[in-house]
Amino acid sequence: MIKTLYDKLWESHIVRSDDDGTTVLYIDRHLLHEVTSPQAFDGLRAAKRQLWRNSANLAVADHNVPTTDRKDGIADPTSRLQVETLDANSKSYGLTYFNMNDKRQGIVHVIGPEQGATLPGMTVVCGDSHTSTHGAFGCLAHGIGTSEVEHVLATQTLLAKKSKSMLVQVDGALPAGVTAKDIVLAVIGKIGTAGGTGYAIEFGGSAIRALSMEGRMTVCNMAIEAGARAGMIGVDDTTINYVKGRPYAPAGPHWDRAVDYWRTLHTDQGAQFDMVVLLDAATITPQVTWGTSPEMVTSIDGRVPDPDLEKDAVRRDAMEKALVYMNLQPNTPIADIRIDKVFIGSCTNSRIEDLRAAAAVVRGKHRASNVRLALVVPGSGLVKDQAEREGLDKIFKDAGFEWREPGCSMCLAMNADRLEPGERCASTSNRNFEGRQGQGGRTHLVSPAMAAAAGITGHFVDVRALR
Numbered sequence: 185m186i187k188t189l190y191d192k193l194w195e196s197h198i199v200r201s202d203d204d205g206t207t208v209l210y211i212d213r214h215l216l217h218e219v220t221s222p223q224a225f226d227g228l229r230a231a232k233r234q235l236w237r238n239s240a241n242l243a244v245a246d247h248n249v250p251t252t253d254r255k256d257g258i259a260d261p262t263s264r265l266q267v268e269t270l271d272a273n274s275k276s277y278g279l280t281y282f283n284m285n286d287k288r289q290g291i292v293h294v295i296g297p298e299q300g301a302t303l304p305g306m307t308v309v310c311g312d313s314h315t316s317t318h319g320a321f322g323c324l325a326h327g328i329g330t331s332e333v334e335h336v337l338a339t340q341t342l343l344a345k346k347s348k349s350m351l352v353q354v355d356g357a358l359p360a361g362v363t364a365k366d367i368v369l370a371v372i373g374k375i376g377t378a379g380g381t382g383y384a385i386e387f388g389g390s391a392i393r394a395l396s397m398e399g400r401m402t403v404c405n406m407a408i409e410a411g412a413r414a415g416m417i418g419v420d421d422t423t424i425n426y427v428k429g430r431p432y433a434p435a436g437p438h439w440d441r442a443v444d445y446w447r448t449l450h451t452d453q454g455a456q457f458d459m460v461v462l463l464d465a466a467t468i469t470p471q472v473t474w475g476t477s478p479e480m481v482t483s484i485d486g487r488v489p490d491p492d493l494e495k496d497a498v499r500r501d502a503m504e505k506a507l508v509y510m511n512l513q514p515n516t517p518i519a520d521i522r523i524d525k526v527f528i529g530s531c532t533n534s535r536i537e538d539l540r541a542a543a544a545v546v547r548g549k550h551r552a553s554n555v556r557l558a559l560v561v562p563g564s565g566l567v568k569d570q571a572e573r574e575g576l577d578k579i580f581k582d583a584g585f586e587w588r589e590p591g592c593s594m595c596l597a598m599n600a601d602r603l604e605p606g607e608r609c610a611s612t613s614n615r616n617f618e619g620r621q622g623q624g625g626r627t628h629l630v631s632p633a634m635a636a637a638a639g640i641t642g643h644f645v646d647v648r649a650l651r
């Protein structure tokens with residue numbers, strides 16, 4: 185029988201399925217962080233339930249951790265309480281937990297794959313929308329709510345209904361200087377933030393196949409911003425080579441058996457999708473968002489759009505509102521927009537390859553005088569170590585960029601790293617909603633190379649012209 189990757193992942197995890205499609209799905213890996221787990225543990229305790237399968241869980245503190253000296257602990261009482269609560273819950277339930285001083289600590293979506301805790305063929309859930317990231321490994325991976333976190337802890341299953349399937353096929357060669365982030369921003373620009381609603385998206389095509397695992401994770405990470413709960417990519421040699429030798433990956437004879445199975449995890453030739461979207465990689469340029477939704481995006485050589493030219497009244501309203509919030513005038517060339525801060529980090533773009541790309545741009549140059557702060561926040565302690573072994577920290581520091589400890593940081597400003605009201609930021613993160621990086625802050629989403637380039641010139645610039 186001819187199947188999509190999604191069919192295969194779904195069917196191999198059904199515990200029970202009712203006539204109306206309601207399905208009890210087995211969950212292989214459950215990742216936890218401090219924001220969405222406290223009530224789940226409270227519920228578990230109140231009902232006197234135990235963990236169904238302790239070893240399926242991996243917990244880490246990431247959203248609220250400081251990115252400067254951690255010896256002083258966490259100053260903000262709310263953040264401190266959240267992290268201490270995860271410390272205590274992990275201890276009392278005997279969970280595997282990377283606390284904030286553990287070298288392996290980092291953003292939950294960076295450390296899962298890094299540890300080999302995310303493996304092809306798994307169902308992976310976490311109380312976090314960007315769990316779609318893990319789909320890059322040929323997994324069925326998506327975010328869940330806090331009551332579902334409790335359900336998974338107690339039963340290792342989830343109640344779910346199958347989504348429709350969408351193939352986003354990106355063929356051709358990406359131009360130099362254009363990255364996975366530009367692909368996914370271009371996809372969202374094309375289908376919109378509601379385009380994937382009700383679908384599980386598989387990304388395919390030669391441009392996706394050519395991406396590293398880091399790049400594939402960037403693409404799947406933002407499937408949720410296209411409205412889909414899950415994004416996924418079929419398994420190939422790139423996947424298998426990445427997983428090999430990681431701490432939680434199978435070894436010895438188990439490895440060979442696993443690889444045999446993993447190699448079946450791709451969509452069969454001729455399988456049908458409910459919807460197919462095609463993109464030509466050769467036409468994609470460096471992307472910059474200009475508004476307060478990831479779909480409000482254009483090319484670096486474009487201009488801020490003019491709402492007066494928009495015929496749809498709802499869209500026109502949203503554009504007008506966004507331009508007021510962003511303090512931008514219609515028709516302004518994107519390259520004329522000056523920035524105050526740079527943020528290189530987040531589960532979208534804080535892996536080693538992202539840091540290498542940014543460092544290659546800033547090497548031997550210096551932060552522009554109008555850029556008050558340029559933060560580089562590695563996705564994990566191990567990414568940070570690797571970057572330091574390669575001398576990337578020195579390149580950033582010499583260029584006037586700050587080199588920080590791992591965590592979510594200024595992606596959502598739950599810790600001390602934030603934009604002040606009115607500040608404008610070139611950010612490698614995934615959301616540009618009002619106030620996302622601090623109240624009144626203005627976020628422009630870009631790739632790491634583009635964020636680095638903006639940090640050097642003080643305004644958005646085509647990174648391809650800078651080299």
Ligand SMILES: CC(C)[C@H](C(=O)O)[C@@H](O)C(=O)O
Pocket residue numbers: 219220247311312313314327596
């Ligand atoms: C805090 C968490 C629930 C949230 C999410 O689910 O995405 C966060 O990670 C985000 O990126 O906004």
Ligand code: SF4
Pocket residue numbers: 247291292293312314530531532591592595596613614
């Ligand atoms: S880095 Fe940002 S998007 Fe990712 S989990 Fe943290 S807050 Fe959410």
